[in-house]
Amino acid sequence: MKNTSTKLRNMVIYQIYVRNFSEEGKFKQIIDDLDRIKSLGVDSIYLLPIHPIGEKNRKGSLGCPYSIKDYHKVDENLGGLSGFQELVEAAHERKMQVILDIVFNHTSRDSLLLKEHPEWFYRDLEGNVSTKVGDWSDVYDLDYTKDKNLWFELLNILVFYARMGVDGYRCDVASIVPLEFWKLARKQVKKVNPKFFWISESIHGEFCKYLRDNGIDCASEAEIYQVFDMAYDYDVEPDMRAYLEGKASLKPYLEGLKRQDEIYPANYVKMHNIENHDIDRIAKWVDNDIDKVKNWTGFLFMQKGATMLYMGQEYAADIKPSLFEKELYVKRNDITELVTKLAKMKKRRVFSKGTYLVHIPEVDEVAYQSFENEVEVYHGIFNLGLLEGKIKVDVPDGKYRNYLNNKYIKVKDQEIKLSKEPIIFRIKK
Numbered sequence: 001m002k003n004t005s006t007k008l009r010n011m012v013i014y015q016i017y018v019r020n021f022s023e024e025g026k027f028k029q030i031i032d033d034l035d036r037i038k039s040l041g042v043d044s045i046y047l048l049p050i051h052p053i054g055e056k057n058r059k060g061s062l063g064c065p066y067s068i069k070d071y072h073k074v075d076e077n078l079g080g081l082s083g084f085q086e087l088v089e090a091a092h093e094r095k096m097q098v099i100l101d102i103v104f105n106h107t108s109r110d111s112l113l114l115k116e117h118p119e120w121f122y123r124d125l126e127g128n129v130s131t132k133v134g135d136w137s138d139v140y141d142l143d144y145t146k147d148k149n150l151w152f153e154l155l156n157i158l159v160f161y162a163r164m165g166v167d168g169y170r171c172d173v174a175s176i177v178p179l180e181f182w183k184l185a186r187k188q189v190k191k192v193n194p195k196f197f198w199i200s201e202s203i204h205g206e207f208c209k210y211l212r213d214n215g216i217d218c219a220s221e222a223e224i225y226q227v228f229d230m231a232y233d234y235d236v237e238p239d240m241r242a243y244l245e246g247k248a249s250l251k252p253y254l255e256g257l258k259r260q261d262e263i264y265p266a267n268y269v270k271m272h273n274i275e276n277h278d279i280d281r282i283a284k285w286v287d288n289d290i291d292k293v294k295n296w297t298g299f300l301f302m303q304k305g306a307t308m309l310y311m312g313q314e315y316a317a318d319i320k321p322s323l324f325e326k327e328l329y330v331k332r333n334d335i336t337e338l339v340t341k342l343a344k345m346k347k348r349r350v351f352s353k354g355t356y357l358v359h360i361p362e363v364d365e366v367a368y369q370s371f372e373n374e375v376e377v378y379h380g381i382f383n384l385g386l387l388e389g390k391i392k393v394d395v396p397d398g399k400y401r402n403y404l405n406n407k408y409i410k411v412k413d414q415e416i417k418l419s420k421e422p423i424i425f426r427i428k429k
Helices: 006-010 027-039 080-093 112-116 148-164 179-192 205-213 237-244 251-263 290-301 336-346
Strands: 012-016 044-047 097-102 106-108 139-141 168-171 197-200 230-232 270-272 306-310 355-359 366-372 376-383 390-392 398-401 408-412 415-417 423-428
Touching (some): 006 306, 027 044, 080 097, 106 112, 251 355, 290 336
Parallel strands (some): 012 044, 012 306, 044 097, 097 168, 168 197, 230 270, 270 306
Antiparallel strands (some): 106 139, 355 366, 366 376, 398 408, 408 415
């Protein structure tokens, strides 16, 4: 959006799957843990969908939270509407924001909306209620072209939760829902809360092309910024995954991050994450190598944009809880101190308004980034492959203190010796 504040790049978001956050799986356990979460440097908690889950074609024994039966209700198994209201109030007392996951591309196959308004749903060539994506077998897609009354119904839902105190929406597969709907939604919610912010789960480019090739409208990543304040980094996630799978070098991923500064609006905000409810844990990808986990964590925070952590990431969890069953994350290694330091650093003005550079080292498997303004420069070097040797840096020779561990590092002939530990140092001007 034209008026989006770049201060959102300083934001740290903590994603929570309520059912699998605790053994009890209720809002109360999140409230009890809010002080610890806030102490990490978290500004906003983002909740996966909290509505009742459909039963028809349910995946697993408990079903997927993205298969929603009734938008107007909050699942009683999580604590109901009153429990959710208590969580919102508790977060606000701590000056934290609450982001709610909105799923308006589809509903469950036994939803209240389908029962009352079957004419609002997408149909295949045979006239059967259907979905545009074959493996989404527990949902039916909405059709925004049939009746504007669908739009008004969904707008009322957005206004309802905004009035409850929700501060922002993360909009599921937002690229497939018409941009004109999102524009109208933004206007309506702004009347309730002028500071409300919007996050798009804009989809992978390859998936967007597939949909377009099959005659289905899909907004590109660039188009998304006409309406949304923040977007996922799914434009570069395939390059990250290819590197982690050993199918490509790190260079395409670094080049993708660099390209974001070239092709998006000047005030664009990305919501960078290296794991979420859909993407495997970074600890799993690197076989629980804690040095690699720490380097990836530092690399994440040094990217230009907001930072999202998935619950348990501060404990280097390697289990991504199932969307369809009861499954908790397991604490492997406590990297809370590292996350807290990085989150504190992230709040500095240079990370929202400074010049961002992605330096691509001659050696592979090392990420090197910098942020600079008129006051200071931050350099970050992340040895993702745990290589030995040196890399060139755009820094005067001398000794510099590593912000993350207070150890001094030496620059000689504009080279730094690689370390197993992530390196971030600041140079005052």
